[in-house]
Amino acid sequence: MNENHTDNGTGSATVTAPGCVQAAADDIGDDAYDVLVIGAGPVGLTTAIQLGARGWRVGLVERWPHPYPLPRAVVFDHEVARILASLGLADALPTFSEPAADYEWRNGTGETLLRLAFENTGHSGWPAMNIFTQPQLEGALEAQARRTSGVEVLRGWEATDLAEDASGVSLTVAESAGDEPVLRSGVRRRRTLRAQYVVGCDGANSFVRSRMTTTMADRGFQHDWLVLDVLPHDPDRVFTPRNLQVCDPLRPTTAVSGGPGRRRWEFMLLPGESSAEFGSAENAWRLLAAWDLHPGNATLERHTVYTFRARWAENWREGRLLLAGDAAHQMPPFAGQGMCSGIRDAANLTWKLDLVLHGDAGETLLDTYTTERSQHLRHAIELSVFLGGIICEPDPTVAALRDARMLADRKDGRDPLADMPPQRLTGGLLRQAADGTPKAPAGQLGCQGRVRFRGRTGLFDQAVGTGFALLATEDPRAALDDEALGWCERLGIRLLRVTGDPAANGPADVVDLDGTYSSHLERCGQGALLLRPDHYIFGGALRTEQVSGLVAALRQELTVSAAVSQAG
Structure with missing residues (x-):
């Protein structure tokens, strides 16, 4: 799915202020x-x-x-x-x-190379x-x-x-x-x-x-693309698929939603084409004509040429x-x-x-x-470059080999993205195993589901709040002494019991309305998880009575950082 990248301080298209002051x-x-x-x-x-x-x-x-x-x-x-x-x-x-309901990739002859369907409720709720x-x-x-x-x-x-x-x-x-x-x-x-x-x-x-x-x-990836933002005059016009990538070596093209009421097209410049000429409004309408868009039924909101880089x-x-x-x-x-x-x-x-x-x-x-x-x-960059290498191929012979491979993968049910590494943290402020690597499930992104907490119902962040959270199948406070409890309070760590009992209404009870958290704990093989404010898992504990060690591990990491800073 495409988005734009820009070079000025606000991420907008480059604007040169007139005059000298x-x-x-x-x-x-x-x-x-x-x-x-x-x-x-x-x-x-x-x-x-x-x-x-x-x-x-x-x-x-x-x-x-x-x-x-x-x-x-x-x-x-x-x-x-x-x-x-x-x-x-x-x-x-x-x-x-x-x-975004879908994202389909087609080759120059219209064959579907890849089709992604997106969940309406993702991992984060x-x-x-x-x-x-x-x-x-x-x-x-x-x-x-x-x-x-x-x-x-x-x-x-x-x-x-x-x-x-x-x-x-x-x-x-x-x-x-x-x-x-x-x-x-x-x-x-x-x-x-x-x-x-x-x-x-x-x-x-x-x-x-x-x-x-x-x-x-610098990853060495560099391609110029003309980016067009269009406002179709007919609000009921349907584009199928809604989000499309055309992997055509004669003109790699993107046609996706630009948000409610908007559409975006992107066209790759081919070798020898002038950026100034290709980026003109006249050329934009010429390219859009193939999509039955013209000044009579659409407004060209923006047209500009960007250089896509990876660095x-x-x-x-x-x-x-x-x-x-x-x-x-x-x-x-x-x-x-x-x-x-x-x-x-x-x-x-x-x-x-x-x-x-x-x-x-x-x-x-x-x-x-x-x-x-x-x-x-x-x-993210490796994924973007990998996808860009598929999309931006201008050589018809190489593109034909790509098409054959992707069509075979699709027929056999193979995922072309399966070899990409998982998106998780592999170092940093995480609970470490004996060999110095993160101890699973540390580094994984925590989930979010609908809960009820102290009379409020909704997604976890809106019902419970944000910040550190220690979620356990039993009340984790029972596993901590007064000194550890005081440290957790000072850091703002919420100590919570996850339960499926709809009648639970204790001050630490988080009622798991859709089973999101019980399933997550089960998948992780843990009885407790300590979540950081950015929703990544610091570490887990197999049983609630091991929560004290989990809290101590976080405290130790922060104490060491303070000691190192003072020594420096």
């Missing part, structure tokens, strides 16, 4: 924050909301005075839907997104894949950020310099050259902002990354500077994981920053951010 010499004041987030795209907004909700003062710096109005990314998966819902968007998500409209998502996220206590949205301010010292970072920002009043005055006022940490969510041309020494690894930063943290989203990685859009990966970055980073800022862990805990997220990121 002289920087003023005067500084208009100092502002102190706990964390500064640069870039108010989906990743930056998610980062700011999650930190603000945990009680920290966050400055969200965005150089563009107004949100970008056109669509870019068009898909998010069940895990990201859960993260977005936990930010307070559970009721809003259905207003600008819809489940939300549809497995969702098609959405990014400006509406960003609008909902920014509104939520402005409602979140402690978050200040600083639009129209561009990061121009930073200086890091032992206690924090000083960030110099100037009024954006894209703001009309600034252009007319010819003067850019400046401010100096101060924070303990700076998170760069500022796109592929990241200012924050430019101030780090990290190198970029990532080797290190996502350097001192007090951190990277997330396109600032840390870019990938081809064919698995729909670009924005998803960025939002996973935010979900992984923010709870660790929270522990460090509170003093419950040392700053070396932040090194697990690169360790864990780069594992997932490499998985």
Whole structure:
């Protein structure tokens, strides 16, 4: 499923501010924050909301005075839907997104090479894949950020310099050259902002990354595609299949939903074609004519040529500077994981920053951010490149061999994606086995189902809340002494008993309405699971009486990080 990737700080199509503006010499004041987030795209907004909700003062710096109005990314998966819902968007998500029912791949003669059907209820309690409209998502996220206590949205301010010292970072920002009043005055006022940490969510041309020494690894995948966003005038027109990939060496093409009321087409440029000519509106309509679309029955909302790449930063943290989203990685859009990966970055980073800022862990805990997220990121990139290699093949002879192989696989029921490694964490803040590897089921993504808790019914996050959770078949509090209970309370670890008894109403009872959690525990072969705030399993215990060891293992990991940081 395709989505778009872009190079500016908000993930929008590159826009060049007109004119040159002289920087003023005067500084208009100092502002102190706990964390500064640069870039108010989906990743930056998610980062700011999650930190603000945990009680920290966050400055969200965005150089563009107004949100970008056109669509870019068009898909998010069940895990990201859960993260977005936990930010307070559970009721809003259905207003600008819809489940992606199918995804079909055909060759140039129309034969079906691969067909994927997506579940309406995925592992995380939300549809497995969702098609959405990014400006509406960003609008909902920014509104939520402005409602979140402690978050200040600083639009129209561009990061121009930073200086890091032992206690924090000083960030110099100037009024954006894209703001009309600034252009007319010819003067850019400046401010100096101060924070303990700076998170760069500022796109592929990241200012924050430019101030780090990290190198970029490049997978060597590069193709230019014309991306078209179209508004059909007939709201009842049905496109079958709804999401289609045409693996035609004469013109690899994508035709998918762009969210409610929208469609997206993508056409690969072939060798020798001019990007400027191919990207014109006239050529866009010429290509769309084959789909019975023309100015009389559709509106061309956007047309632009993108270069799809596969690359990532080797290190996502350097001192007090951190990277997330396109600032840390870019990938081809064919698995729909670009924005998803960025939002996973935010979900992984923010709870660790929270522990460090509170003093419950040392700053070396932040090194697990690169360790864990780069594992997932490499998985997403390899999947995207693998799919791109199938889709982008321009050689008819090679494409014919590909078609024969995929048609044979489909006939025999073989999954062409079966050899891809599973998406799980293989290192980082996880309970370790004796050989130093994660002890199963550590590193797996926890599930989400419908529950009833203290009179509230709904998906777990909305009924119980977010953060650390220890789920057990028996009340885990009985296995912990007072000192361990106090530590769990300080960290906000919810100690919960999962039960199928509809009459259970104790303060720790989570009634498993659909059997989701009992099935999950059974599949994992565990009597208890300790879940991290990003919903990944820290570790499990075979029996409830072993919960004390599970809690002690987490405490030990955090204590070691604090000791290492102090020694450094």
